[in-house]
Amino acid sequence: MRKLALSDEILLSIEKPARYIGNEVNSVMKDKEQVDIRVAFCFPDVYEIGMSHLGIQILYDMFNQRDDIWCERVYSPWTDLDKVMREKHIPLFALESQDPVKEFDFLCFTIQYEMCYTNILQVLDLSGIPLLASERTEEDPIVIGGGPCTYNPEPLADFFDIFYIGEGETEYFHLMDLYKEYKAKSLSRKEFLHDAAKIPGIYVPSLYEVTYKEDGTIESFAPVCSDIPAVIEKQIVMDVTDTYYPKAPVVPFIRATQDRVVLEIQRGCIRGCRFCQAGMLYRPLRERDLSMLKDYAITMLKNTGHEEISLSSLSSSDYSELAGIVNFLIEHCEGQGINISLPSLRIDAFSLDVMSKVQDIKKSSLTFAPEAGSQRMRNVINKGLTEEDILRGSGEAFAGGWNKVKLYFMLGLPTEEDEDIKGIAYLAEKIAEHYYEIPKDQRNGKCQITVSTSFFVPKPFTPFQWAPMNTHEEFLGKAYTVNHTIKDQLNKKSIKYNWHEADVTLLEGLLARGDRRIGRTILKAYENGALYDAWSETFHYDIWLKAMEETGISYDFYNFRTRTFDEILPWDFIHIGVTRKFLEREWERAKQGIVTPNCRQGCSGCGGRSYGGGVCYED
Known part of the structure; x- marks a missing residue:
C-alpha cells in the first residue's frame, strides 16, 4: 500500500490537504523498479492552477506511454505546508509515488508566468536540490525548464541545467534516450549535458558565455564549445492531429481553476x-x-x-x-x-x-477584448477590430438577451496619448448607450459593463520588444484618467472599472526582458522571503526593491529605455x-x-x- 509523505496530523492542520495526496482518477502508477527513468513534472504554483494546465497533461500522458519512463507531478506547496516542511525537514515529494523529488532523474518545470520565478526556487529548495546549477552533483536530478517564459531563459539561466525551447512532443524522447545511454555507461552529468546541447531545441546555459559593454548592453553571446549550436531552433509539431493528446486526463480531487x-x-x-x-x-x-x-x-x-x-x-x-x-x-x-x-x-x-x-443567458456575460480605446491605438497594436465591429457585436448580443459585458484593455501601449486613454471610457459609454436604445420591455434588466485594464509589458519576440515601459506613476496616472472619465459618463452607474497593480507589472517587465544578471536579484529576493509573487496576498514589493538595490539592478536600464535594432537582446540566440x-x-x-x-x-x-x-x- 502506498504510504503518504505527510502524516494525518499534518494533513489535518493545513488548507486543502487534497492538494498533496495524489491517487486521483487517471493518475498513473508504475513500479519504480521496472522503469529506467523517473521524471517529475512541476507547475510552480498551487495544485488547482497547475492541474488546469493542458501542457503538463499532454506531456504526462506522452511520457507515461513509454514503459521505461514513469512521469509524476509536483506543485508548489502553499505557504502553510511550506512552513511545516521547513520546520520538520520534510523533503518535497511527487504526488503519485510520494517519493522525494531529489530521487528522480529529471525535474521539469513548465514556466508560464514571470511572477512564478521564486516558486521555482522554493521547489528546488524544499527538494534539497542546490539552487544554482553549478553546485549540483551526480546525485541531483537534471533540472529542465520549458514553456513561454523560456523564450527569454536568461534571468533563470543560473538555476537550470537545460531549457527545452519549443513543443515537448518533438525532442523530449531523444533527450530521454540519450540519458538512458549515459546512465548505462555511468558517464558524468557534465558529459550528458554537453551532448544534450547538440539535440535540436535544447539549450544548456552553462555552455554559453555572455560579455557586456560598458553601457550595460550585451557585447557578445556565444557557446564555449565549437560543436554546439550558436542559435537554438524552436521545435514544433506540424501534424497536431496525429500526435500525443491525453484521452484520460487526470481528474483533480478538488475544484481546479479550469475544472x-x-x-x-x-x-x-x-x-x-x-x-x-x-x-x-x-x-x-x-x-x-x-x-x-x-x-x-x-x-x-x-x-x-x-x-x-x-x-x-x-x-x-x-x-x-x-x-x-x-x-x-x-x-x-x-x-x-x-x-x-x-x-x-x-x-x-x-x-x-x-x-x-x-x-445560460441569465448567468453568463460576454467578453470583448478591444485592448485599446481608440481606433488609432487599435491600429498601432494591429488588433484588426473596429469600433463598428465592437458596437455591432454588442448590439447583437443585447438583442439576443445578454446584459452583462466585460471589456479588456491595456494601458501604457507604445505611442499612447491622452485621447486614447479616455477612449476606453468613451467606448464603454457607447456600448451602454446601445443597450438603453433597446425598448425597455425588451431589455434583460440593467446593463452591467465591467471595464478592466492591465498595464502593458513588452515581451520578447513581439514587435514591441524594443519599446520602453511606463513608470509606476505613469501607469497609475493613466488608470486615474480612465476612472475619472468613466465617472463623468451619463451611464456611469452601469460601468464598473478595475485595474491591475502597477508594481507587479514593473517587476514582470524586468523579469520578461532581463539578462543573466537578473538571476542574482531573483535569488536575493527569494532569500529575503519572496514567494507566490503572482498572488496579491503574498506579494511583497518591498522585498524585490531591496533585492534590486542590493544587486545593483535598475528599472531605468531594463524597463524604461528604448532598445535600438543594433542592440543584442538577451534572447536573440x-x-x-x-x-x-x-x-x-x-x-x-x-x-x-x-x-x-x-x-x-x-x-x-x-x-x-x-x-x-x-x-x-x-x-
Missing part, C-alpha cells in the same frame, strides 16, 4: 497582434482534424466524468471547422447536463448564435521561425499606425510560413 475537459482545436494564430507573444511564438497556425476532435471529446468526457468541455485556442473563431465541432458537441451533449465553453471567440453573428445555444526583420518592420509600422493584414488576408512574410516544413492558409 473541465480541455479540447485543443488548433495551435497558433493568424491575427498578428503586435503585443501578443503567444501569437508570434506559436506560428504557424496548425489545426486539428475534426474527426479526431469528435472522437477525443466523447472519450475524454467518458473517462473523466467532467460536466463541461472547453474548446482551447488562441482564437477559436479562426478554426475552419468551428461550426462542425460546436454543432457536434451541442448534439452530443444535449440532455446530458454537459456545458460547452467557448473562450477566445470574436463576437460576431455566428459566435453569438452558438453561445445562445450553449450558455533563439530562432522561433518569425524573423527579426519581420519584427523590426512591424515595430516601424506600429509607430506609423499601419495595419498588417492577418494570415488569411495575405502572407506578411513573417518567416513562419516555411518554418519546420510548415504551411500557411494560402498554401
Whole structure:
C-alpha cells in the first residue's frame, strides 16, 4: 500500500490537504523498479492552477506511454505546508509515488508566468536540490525548464541545467534516450549535458558565455564549445492531429481553476497582434482534424466524468471547422447536463448564435477584448477590430438577451496619448448607450459593463520588444484618467472599472526582458522571503526593491529605455521561425499606425510560413 509523505496530523492542520495526496482518477502508477527513468513534472504554483494546465497533461500522458519512463507531478506547496516542511525537514515529494523529488532523474518545470520565478526556487529548495546549477552533483536530478517564459531563459539561466525551447512532443524522447545511454555507461552529468546541447531545441546555459559593454548592453553571446549550436531552433509539431493528446486526463480531487475537459482545436494564430507573444511564438497556425476532435471529446468526457468541455485556442473563431465541432458537441451533449465553453471567440453573428445555444443567458456575460480605446491605438497594436465591429457585436448580443459585458484593455501601449486613454471610457459609454436604445420591455434588466485594464509589458519576440515601459506613476496616472472619465459618463452607474497593480507589472517587465544578471536579484529576493509573487496576498514589493538595490539592478536600464535594432537582446540566440526583420518592420509600422493584414488576408512574410516544413492558409 502506498504510504503518504505527510502524516494525518499534518494533513489535518493545513488548507486543502487534497492538494498533496495524489491517487486521483487517471493518475498513473508504475513500479519504480521496472522503469529506467523517473521524471517529475512541476507547475510552480498551487495544485488547482497547475492541474488546469493542458501542457503538463499532454506531456504526462506522452511520457507515461513509454514503459521505461514513469512521469509524476509536483506543485508548489502553499505557504502553510511550506512552513511545516521547513520546520520538520520534510523533503518535497511527487504526488503519485510520494517519493522525494531529489530521487528522480529529471525535474521539469513548465514556466508560464514571470511572477512564478521564486516558486521555482522554493521547489528546488524544499527538494534539497542546490539552487544554482553549478553546485549540483551526480546525485541531483537534471533540472529542465520549458514553456513561454523560456523564450527569454536568461534571468533563470543560473538555476537550470537545460531549457527545452519549443513543443515537448518533438525532442523530449531523444533527450530521454540519450540519458538512458549515459546512465548505462555511468558517464558524468557534465558529459550528458554537453551532448544534450547538440539535440535540436535544447539549450544548456552553462555552455554559453555572455560579455557586456560598458553601457550595460550585451557585447557578445556565444557557446564555449565549437560543436554546439550558436542559435537554438524552436521545435514544433506540424501534424497536431496525429500526435500525443491525453484521452484520460487526470481528474483533480478538488475544484481546479479550469475544472473541465480541455479540447485543443488548433495551435497558433493568424491575427498578428503586435503585443501578443503567444501569437508570434506559436506560428504557424496548425489545426486539428475534426474527426479526431469528435472522437477525443466523447472519450475524454467518458473517462473523466467532467460536466463541461472547453474548446482551447488562441482564437477559436479562426478554426475552419468551428461550426462542425460546436454543432457536434451541442448534439452530443444535449440532455446530458454537459456545458460547452467557448473562450477566445470574436463576437460576431455566428459566435453569438452558438453561445445562445450553449450558455445560460441569465448567468453568463460576454467578453470583448478591444485592448485599446481608440481606433488609432487599435491600429498601432494591429488588433484588426473596429469600433463598428465592437458596437455591432454588442448590439447583437443585447438583442439576443445578454446584459452583462466585460471589456479588456491595456494601458501604457507604445505611442499612447491622452485621447486614447479616455477612449476606453468613451467606448464603454457607447456600448451602454446601445443597450438603453433597446425598448425597455425588451431589455434583460440593467446593463452591467465591467471595464478592466492591465498595464502593458513588452515581451520578447513581439514587435514591441524594443519599446520602453511606463513608470509606476505613469501607469497609475493613466488608470486615474480612465476612472475619472468613466465617472463623468451619463451611464456611469452601469460601468464598473478595475485595474491591475502597477508594481507587479514593473517587476514582470524586468523579469520578461532581463539578462543573466537578473538571476542574482531573483535569488536575493527569494532569500529575503519572496514567494507566490503572482498572488496579491503574498506579494511583497518591498522585498524585490531591496533585492534590486542590493544587486545593483535598475528599472531605468531594463524597463524604461528604448532598445535600438543594433542592440543584442538577451534572447536573440533563439530562432522561433518569425524573423527579426519581420519584427523590426512591424515595430516601424506600429509607430506609423499601419495595419498588417492577418494570415488569411495575405502572407506578411513573417518567416513562419516555411518554418519546420510548415504551411500557411494560402498554401
